[in-house]
Amino acid sequence: MPFRITLPLILLVLFVAAGVAGLALSDNAQSKGKPDVIKIVSSLPRSGSARGQTDSIVQGLKLALHEVNYQITLGDRTYKLEYQDLDDATAAAGNWTIEQEIANANQARSDPDVMVYVGTYNSGAAKVSMPILNKANILMISPANTAPALTKPNTGDKHEPQCYRPTGKVNFCRVVPADDVQGAVAAQWANEIGAKQVYILDDNEVYGKGIADLFHRTCKEKFGIKVLGQESIDSKQQEFKPLLQKVKDAKPDLVYFGGTTQTKAGQIFKDMISVGLTCPMMGPDGTFETAMIESAGKESFEKAPFYATFGGLPIEELKDGRGPTFIKNFTALYGKPPTEAYAAYGYECGLVALDALKRAGKKDRDAVRLAGLATENFVGTIGKWSFDANGDTDSKVMSGNTVKDGKFVFDRKLELKTSARNSP
Amino acid sequence: MIFAADSAFWQAFTQQTIDGLAFGALIALIALGYTMVYGIVELINFAHGDLFMLGCFLSLTILAAFGLGGLGFDATVKDPSPVYVAVVLLTCLLVAMPFCGALNFAVDWVVYKPLRTAPKLAPLVSAIGVSFIFMNVGLFWGGAQDVNFPNLIPDTNLMSADSGIRFTYKDAMVFGVTVPLMIALTLFVQYSRLGKAMRATAQNPTAAKLMGIDTNKVIGLTFAIGGALAGAGSVVYALKVNTISYTMGFQNGLYAFTAAVLGGIGRIPGAVLGGLIIGLVRYYGSAYVGETWAGALIFGILILILVFRPTGLLGSTTREKV
Missing domain, CATH: 3.40.50.2300 (Response regulator)
Structure with a gap:
């Protein structure tokens, strides 16, 4: 009796599995992408409590693309830049979820036009998508992850950060100083x-x-x-x-x-x-x-x-590098100056992505990854900085804040000078 | 080495002793609630620490209502006069004590009384349940974060500056409230009619009932008195530590429960002694052993005492409970 039920069930499961696999294969085979499009995606918690900060990041990022009219010329070809704003949070959870972040990373991986993945906001989410994107060779630029163990050896578990880099190559970098x-x-x-x-x-x-x-x-x-x-x-x-x-x-x-x-x-x-x-x-x-x-x-x-x-300066203190231009262009595009410090990091991510594409000179994930990590003496919103071998910014600009009249106020800019080193 | 730095060493030591005793007196006040209830119904009322927490939130609400700030309300009364503060604090005490007493009484009536004849484990598990309910009420009342309790009693030192010792108004308040309450309780249990009924019920509930004592009423009143002490403790604690949170009942309740066991559970002087010992161990431990070891030290001493004196410091084998 059980046999009769079990066999059809197994057959059914096999059938469904085969169907899904077939679909996946055909999907892969079909998605050759659009030859004249380069995609930049971002994966940030767009619903839930971090919405305010991620709105700022996306605004900054879009501003960087807007400044080049969503176009980039690599070699003798001009590509259209497409931006996709992915949400790694669900309204139900009110926070980022593992499933959603995996789905976003997989979507980026299977779309051959995606060259740059901007994200994540939460360090925990980065731990989930880093290995997936690492295998796909996609350059990942984070505007907000500050957990040291994502990039630096001996700051977390003994397997960190190697476990996020299954290919052994570095593909993750961040424009914010780590904790x-x-x-x-x-x-x-x-x-x-x-x-x-x-x-x-x-x-x-x-x-x-x-x-x-x-x-x-x-x-x-x-x-x-x-x-x-x-x-x-x-x-x-x-x-x-x-x-x-x-x-x-x-x-x-x-x-x-x-x-x-x-x-x-x-x-x-x-x-x-x-x-x-x-x-x-x-x-x-x-x-x-x-x-x-x-x-x-x-x-x-x-x-x-x-x-x-x-880790960052309040908007009104962005006086070096492209800081003033950023505030001017942001105000022109959105009608009001940025309020959250994160807007500058979103913008910075966009600039780094464009710069990496330009230096790579071709629509090729590995070339873009290498170019991105080789970012050196880059003039951004908080001055000049470079990525080190781990993909960390060597910018050590932070703000010192104190409390006055029951509110935090900016006290001073803190800048730690260390020697810049670069070899991706 | 101790001799070399003698004056500084003894100064620091005296300071930690004063602060430790003040902290211990607060713990003792909570411990009394544990020990009285255990003495009479042999129930460890795990919700007692959380009852204490609710008392703290009630006090803060009263302060907010009187315009002294708290729970998101800004202080509307600027530079309140000491008389105004004293009146408000007295109100806190006079409201928090009956509130906690009544709440504890109600919990006994609703939750523990139907389980009086059930196996001992049933009321114990119910007590844990009540503890969680209280905690969630506290979470709803004050939010998940630590809540600031206005600093109404000045930190002014009552000792001379060159003595190097600090004994502030706050410390004076702690002893000024806790010591009379403990003395009053001891006298009450020893000499009043109800006190005698409580002791009789503790010794033998059946015999007490046969003698015409309404044991359920006596037990209920024991809960009420224990709760009222927690209410008084909550006001004093909040004024001294100045931070309250919905989780505060757990750690303080644990200390108080330990104090009750240390002194011999069921014994009123034992709870006081246990509280003071725990206060001192917590403070000396932090000062001379290490902050992270203070907790381990307290429970280490508890284990040692229970190994060599299973009934606790003041407990006797033929113990006379409450």
Whole structure:
């Protein structure tokens, strides 16, 4: 009896599978693409809470294509540039989903006209699409991924970042500085404001501890700032008075916290003040949000200064390179100046893509990939920068922000100079 | 080495002791709720920590209503006079205590009372359920993020500046509220009629019933008193720590429960002693061992004590509960 049911079922499954495979094959065979079209796709969370930021990115990206009239001449051929705005989020999830990001990457892979993939917004999403696009040799430029492990060895799991590069070649690059740069930039800021001895706390998580460790190292090795101690907190605790009392007894000029608002940055700042320690506290971009001010209470910021680093400059500080042109053209196209810092990164991605196509000189994925990673001395919205061998920008321009009247305000531009190196 | 840096060392040590005792007194106040309920119905009321959390949100709501800011409302009363603040805080205390007491009473009536004769595991699991319900109410009330509680009690030091020791109005408030409450509770349980009924019910519910004690009423009132103490604790805690969140009940509840076990569960002085010990271990641990080890240290000591004194510090084998 079971036999009779099972056999037709197997046959049915085989039949369907064969059909699907056949469809896939025929689809592949048919899609030779359009010879005079080059496609640039972006995969960003277009629905959900990140909508505001991704709108800005897309606007910036479209501006770059608009500036060249959606046309590019490679050798003696002129191609039409087509842009496709893919969503890696679903309205139901309100956030990016693995399935959607895989679908987008596969769509880009199977469309021979796609030369550049701009994305992703979330570092987690990049981990999903990087291996797919790597096998397809498509240049991937991210306007927003900051997780160090996506590109840098020894910053995450021991298999990272090789596991995102199954072919062994690099195809991912990003125009934003990675998180780990913040630790070094913060150390420079501490040096600028004259801190001679610092105390470091971290939340014992990959992001926070990573930044705190780098802050520690840079303070000691580069600036000769004395590190009085570094300690991890347990962010499930509700208050940290004994710890801050100990920190106070060590008499630091500055307290650095590698962590986020969610891992109790606000409480640490409050406890610092309540034990009577009023030196500045500094934190990474995980504390650069209004939630920090809300959780620590506005009045706390009148008693001690709070500083937060952020990977990027506010729009009004884009004064170098193509920054002013960007603001002018953006205003001309959209009728109002950009508001989100991410608009500049979207624009930058577009410029890098166009520049890579131009230098590749032909519609060929591998040539475009190589050209993209070889981007050197590129003049963008935040000045001149190059990609390093991992596909990271060597631009270490960040902003230093502080709290005034219950709001974060720009304090200074922080720029860490390192030697540029380039070999894709 | 200790001798070399003696004055600085002792200063820091005294400071941590004061702060640790203040923290411990707060934990003790919550622990009393655990220990009283356990003493009378042998139930670990896991929802107690979350009841305490709801008390904190209620206090914040009252502050917002009086124009002192909180829950997204800006402070409309600028530079409130100390008298105004005192009146508002007294209102908080007078509202939060009955609120938490009544809520705890209601939970007993609705959830635990029908399970009085059920196996011990049933009310225990129900308690965990109630804890989750409270947590979600807190999430709805205050949101997922840490919420700032206005700093209404000044951090002004009451000691002279050159003593190097800080004993602020906040610390004074903590001891000023917790110590009288604990004394009052002890006297109440020892000498009042209801207190005697509570002790009788704890010793032997059946015999107590035979003597004409309405045990269900007595148990309900025990829940109410324990809840009211949590309510008082919530106001004092929020004023001292200045941050509340919907998850705060878990960690503080865990400390309080540990304090109750440490001191000998079911014993009122035991809960107080346990709370103070936990406060001190938490503060010394962070200062001299390491912040990440403080939690492990607390539970390490608990295990040690339970190994050598299974009934807890003040528990006796023929223990007289509550």
